[in-house]
Amino acid sequence: MAKRTQKAGATAKYGSRYGVSVRRRAGAALKKKSRNYTCPVCHYQKVSRAVAGIWECRKCGHKFSGGVWEPFTRATDANTRVTRRGMEGATATDMTVIAQQAALDYERQLAGEESVSDEEE
Numbered sequence: 001m002a003k004r005t006q007k008a009g010a011t012a013k014y015g016s017r018y019g020v021s022v023r024r025r026a027g028a029a030l031k032k033k034s035r036n037y038t039c040p041v042c043h044y045q046k047v048s049r050a051v052a053g054i055w056e057c058r059k060c061g062h063k064f065s066g067g068v069w070e071p072f073t074r075a076t077d078a079n080t081r082v083t084r085r086g087m088e089g090a091t092a093t094d095m096t097v098i099a100q101q102a103a104l105d106y107e108r109q110l111a112g113e114e115s116v117s118d119e120e121e
Helices: 009-014 020-034 074-088 092-120
Strands: 047-051 054-057 063-065
Touching: 009 020, 020 047, 074 092
Parallel strands: none
Antiparallel strands: 047 054, 054 063
């Protein structure tokens, strides 16, 4: 006999309430929250969420802040670079120039993608 329903996973507790798209997004967030991530110190996949925004490695005990649903967000790389440059002795003026250059590069990249999509049409 064939299965009649799909497995609902972590969102099964909501039943048929709230709509499909909302349940899908909630399921994705719950999966991100509960999986193990790689520790930036010992490089084992033992990092789990302690509380919202606080992540802890169960192997080496390293605690650090991150996103609410996942420890490394899109802004993590940029923040790490800024912190590292600040520790290496870059001045505030240098940081401003670097940020402006990054913004210009990003705008050029977006403009390049738009022109490629226009040519394809």
